[in-house]
Amino acid sequence: MTxxxxxxxxxxxxxxxxxxxxxxxxxxxxxAGPLFLAVGLAQGFTRDGFDFTRNAISQLxxxxxxxxxxxxxxxxGALLLVGATGLRRALRGGPGGTWGPALVGVFGVSxxxxxxxxxxxxxxxxxxxPEATVMSGHGAAHMFGGxxxxxxxxxxxxxxxxxxAARGLRGWAVASRVVPVAVLAGFMASAASVLAFTAxxxxxxxxxxxxxxxxxxx
Numbered sequence: 001m002t003x004x005x006x007x008x009x010x011x012x013x014x015x016x017x018x019x020x021x022x023x024x025x026x027x028x029x030x031x032a033g034p035l036f037l038a039v040g041l042a043q044g045f046t047r048d049g050f051d052f053t054r055n056a057i058s059q060l061x062x063x064x065x066x067x068x069x070x071x072x073x074x075x076x077g078a079l080l081l082v083g084a085t086g087l088r089r090a091l092r093g094g095p096g097g098t099w100g101p102a103l104v105g106v107f108g109v110s111x112x113x114x115x116x117x118x119x120x121x122x123x124x125x126x127x128x129x130p131e132a133t134v135m136s137g138h139g140a141a142h143m144f145g146g147x148x149x150x151x152x153x154x155x156x157x158x159x160x161x162x163x164x165a166a167r168g169l170r171g172w173a174v175a176s177r178v179v180p181v182a183v184l185a186g187f188m189a190s191a192a193s194v195l196a197f198t199a200x201x202x203x204x205x206x207x208x209x210x211x212x213x214x215x216x217x218x
Contacts, residue, residue, distance in 0.1 A: 022090045022216055026090060026213075027083065028080065029080055029084060029208060029209065030212050032076045032079035032083060033209040034205075035075070035076065036072055036111075040057040044057065044060065048127050052198065056194055058142065059121070062119070062126050070118070074112060076108075076111045077111030080111065084104040087215065090215050096161075096163045099159045103152045106152035109149070110146060110149025110150075110152070114145060117138040119143075120134065120135060122134070123194075150187065150201065154180035155180075164211070182200065183204045186198075187200050
């Protein structure tokens with residue numbers, strides 16, 4: 001009789017645990033973008049010869065201190081993959097529960113590709129590099145991997161708009177459909193302005209952080 005009276009209390013106290021675990025795992029995707037941008041900004045303002053108006057953050061993987069950016073690529077990729085697992089658990093059985101996290105995982109893998117295939121030197125960075133950039137094999141692989149990664153991220157936003165709308169977050173859902181346009185616009189303008197490219201890439205990272213936090217918390 002005593003067991004029957006106490007059992008409901010035990011079930012209620014244990015219920016919040018799964019959601020808490022999901023939030024902890026999804027936190028990887030929440031912190032990945034801000035951390036990556038913070039490391040990039042800190043290096044960009046302190047590395048000799050680096051100019052945000054002329055150089056992409058990926059180029060920070062070049063030169064003597066390039067290992068810092070390479071490590072940042074590797075860590076960001078790992079955090080995104082862990083976060084994608086948490087996002088999958090948060091969306092399990094609902095709209096976007098398969099493709100959304102899978103596309104975020106592809107985005108995470110692209111950061112490992114960026115670490116394996118560094119960008120080409122150019123625009124005066126690292127110090128002593130020529131102004132003109134000569135495309136190499138690893139530079140082409142870097143660009144291709146980044147393109148695939150960000151296309152996957154933009155697709156993920158479109159997919160994740162569905163669970164956002166299903167949970168009554170209609171403003172978030174609309175924004176999740178608009179952000180990919182801004183990200184791609186930044187990429188298309190990269191030939192004229194490196195800052196546009198950096199802004200587009202940064203927006204994608206920060207929006208992923210916000211959307212993951214929102215979905216994992218409900």
